[in-house]
Amino acid sequence: MTDEDQAALLARGWDEAASGYERYFVPRFAPWVATAAEVVRDAALPPGPILVPCCGTFPELDALTAAHPGREIVGIDLSAGMIALARERAAGRPEVRLVHGDATALAATWPGTAAAVVSVFGLQQLPDPAAAITDWTRALRPGGRLSVVYWPPRTETEGPFALMEDVLAKATGDTGREQATWHQDLSAAAVSGGLAVGRDETVHHVIEHPGAAAYWTAMTVDGPMRRMMMARGADFEAAASADFLRRAPAGPWRHRPGAGLIEGRRT
Numbered sequence: 716m717t718d719e720d721q722a723a724l725l726a727r728g729w730d731e732a733a734s735g736y737e738r739y740f741v742p743r744f745a746p747w748v749a750t751a752a753e754v755v756r757d758a759a760l761p762p763g764p765i766l767v768p769c770c771g772t773f774p775e776l777d778a779l780t781a782a783h784p785g786r787e788i789v790g791i792d793l794s795a796g797m798i799a800l801a802r803e804r805a806a807g808r809p810e811v812r813l814v815h816g817d818a819t820a821l822a823a824t825w826p827g828t829a830a831a832v833v834s835v836f837g838l839q840q841l842p843d844p845a846a847a848i849t850d851w852t853r854a855l856r857p858g859g860r861l862s863v864v865y866w867p868p869r870t871e872t873e874g875p876f877a878l879m880e881d882v883l884a885k886a887t888g889d890t891g892r893e894q895a896t897w898h899q900d901l902s903a904a905a906v907s908g909g910l911a912v913g914r915d916e917t918v919h920h921v922i923e924h925p926g927a928a929a930y931w932t933a934m935t936v937d938g939p940m941r942r943m944m945m946a947r948g949a950d951f952e953a954a955a956s957a958d959f960l961r962r963a964p965a966g967p968w969r970h971r972p973g974a975g976l977i978e979g980r981r982t
């Protein structure tokens with residue numbers, strides 16, 4: 716599959732998952748959105764817009780407008796379905812702009828002119844996360860702030876995320892994710908873009924799921940695994956789902972996965 720085909724499938728997967736993602740995941744991921752927004756909450760930002768690459772339905776928006784009223788805020792996302800929901804959230808706020816497009820390269824449009832780049836749970840989906848971090852840093856004006864929260868290759872050793880990873884790795888024969896090390900390159904990539912890195916750490920919050928079946932449906936219908944199921948078809952989905960449910964505990968499921976946070980100030 717070409718890079719263009721991959722991007723088109725990714726966008727179509729999120730188009731179809733958008734409303735379910737907003738309903739199921741946005742409330743559960745809210746603590747990490749707060750973590751990312753806190754970095755810029757009390758910061759004295761230089762002039763320029765706050766950029767939000769991979770904004771999805773734009774859960775970052777309320778905290779950013781509350782902290783920096785009147786500041787231009789630009790959300791960028793590849794999925795038209797996500798942008799449509801982001802537009803609903805941004806209604807009545809003329810300082811907010813939404814761009815339907817690729818967020819891997821922002822510095823060409825904002826060459827050292829942005830006040831901040833804030834992004835939650837988009838970085839891990841990009842083809843080259845380290846290159847994106849370098850580029851996002853270069854989009855910042857001196858004194859501008861970077862705040863990026865992402866899912867690293869391993870988020871927990873047990874729990875629904877870990878079990879799903881294991882089930883899908885066995886079903887596809889692809890163990891690349893387990894062995895991935897791209898997250899170890901992010902700090903150096905930010906420094907090469909001109910960032911004085913503040914924190915580069917793991918942030919844990921609790922998530923609760925009503926049960927294994929609800930979680931599986933959320934991930935494969937309303938979430939990031941939708942495009943894999945679209946690409947692999949119904950038989951694959953049925954077999955993977957059966958394996959997952961057989962190995963999952965009964966009843967409500969509570970876990971505490973860790974996301975990566977990298978933040979700092981452009982020198």
Ligand SMILES: C[S@@+](CC[C@H](N)C(=O)[O-])C[C@H]1O[C@@H](n2cnc3c(N)ncnc32)[C@H](O)[C@@H]1O
Nearest residue numbers: 729769770771792793794797817818835837840
């Ligand atoms: C898991 S969602 C996160 C959305 C939101 N930031 C949140 O915290 O809920 C990831 C988003 O990244 C977007 N995305 C993935 N690759 C992208 C790219 N290359 N350019 C722009 N958006 C991208 C997807 O369309 C999706 O909306």
